[in-house]
Amino acid sequence: MGNIVAIVGRPNVGKSTLFNRLTGQRKAIVDSIAGVTRDRLYGKAEWAGRKFSVIDTGGYIIGSDDVFEGEIRKQVQIAVDEANLILFLVDAEDGITGMDEEVANLLRRSEKKVMLVANKVDNAMRQTQSAEFYGLGLGEVHNISAMNGGGTGDFLDEMIAAL
Numbered sequence: 001m002g003n004i005v006a007i008v009g010r011p012n013v014g015k016s017t018l019f020n021r022l023t024g025q026r027k028a029i030v031d032s033i034a035g036v037t038r039d040r041l042y043g044k045a046e047w048a049g050r051k052f053s054v055i056d057t058g059g060y061i062i063g064s065d066d067v068f069e070g071e072i073r074k075q076v077q078i079a080v081d082e083a084n085l086i087l088f089l090v091d092a093e094d095g096i097t098g099m100d101e102e103v104a105n106l107l108r109r110s111e112k113k114v115m116l117v118a119n120k121v122d123n124a125m126r127q128t129q130s131a132e133f134y135g136l137g138l139g140e141v142h143n144i145s146a147m148n149g150g151g152t153g154d155f156l157d158e159m160i161a162a163l
C-alpha cells in the first residue's frame with residue numbers, strides 16, 4: 001500500500017487548485033492563463049486520518065496555451081514513475097479535448113491505478129455535461145469543484161479507499 005497521489009491533466013483544468021485544496025497550501029501557482037507546464041510540485045495531505053503525498057505534475061505555469069505533446073507525456077511519465085494512484089483531471093466546462101484523449105491513451109497503457117476526475121462541476125448542469133467523460137474509457141467519472149469544494153468529500157473517501 002503506497003500513499004502517493006499524482007495529478008495529471010492538460011493546462012488550466014484545475015490541477016493546482018485541487019493540489020492546494022488537498023494540501024491546504026498555497027504553493028502551487030493558480031492562474032487563469034493556461035500555460036506551459038514545468039516540472040512538478042510536492043505537498044502533504046490528510047483525509048479521514050490517512051496521510052498521503054500529492055504531486056502536481058503541472059508544476060509552475062509559464063507562458064501560453066500551447067502545450068507540447070512532449071510536456072504532457074513527461075507529466076504522465078512522472079506520475080507513472082512516482083505515484084501509486086493517478087488522478088486524471090479533466091474540465092467539465094470544456095468537455096473532452098484531443099489532449100484529454102492522448103492522456104487517456106497514455107494512462108490506459110500504463111498499469112497504474114487511475115481515477116478520472118471531472119473538475120469545474122460547480123452546478124447541476126455541469127454534472128450532466130460531465131457524463132461525456134465516460135467516453136474516455138477510464139471507468140467512473142468523479143465530479144468535483146476544486147474551486148468551491150463540491151463533491152470533494154465523496155471523491156476523497158473513494159480515493160483513500162483506492163490508495
Ligand code: GDP
Pocket residue numbers: 009010011012013014015016017018029030031032033034035058061119120121122144145146147148
Ligand atoms: P492548472 O493549470 O491545471 O494547474 O489549473 P489551475 O488550478 O491553475 O486553474 C485554472 C483556472 O481554473 C483558474 O482560473 C482556476 O480558478 C479555475 N478553476 C479551478 N478549479 C475550478 C472549479 O472547480 N470551478 C471553476 N469554475 N473554475 C475552476
Ligand code: MG
Pocket residue numbers: 015016017028029030058059060061
Ligand atoms: Mg497548475
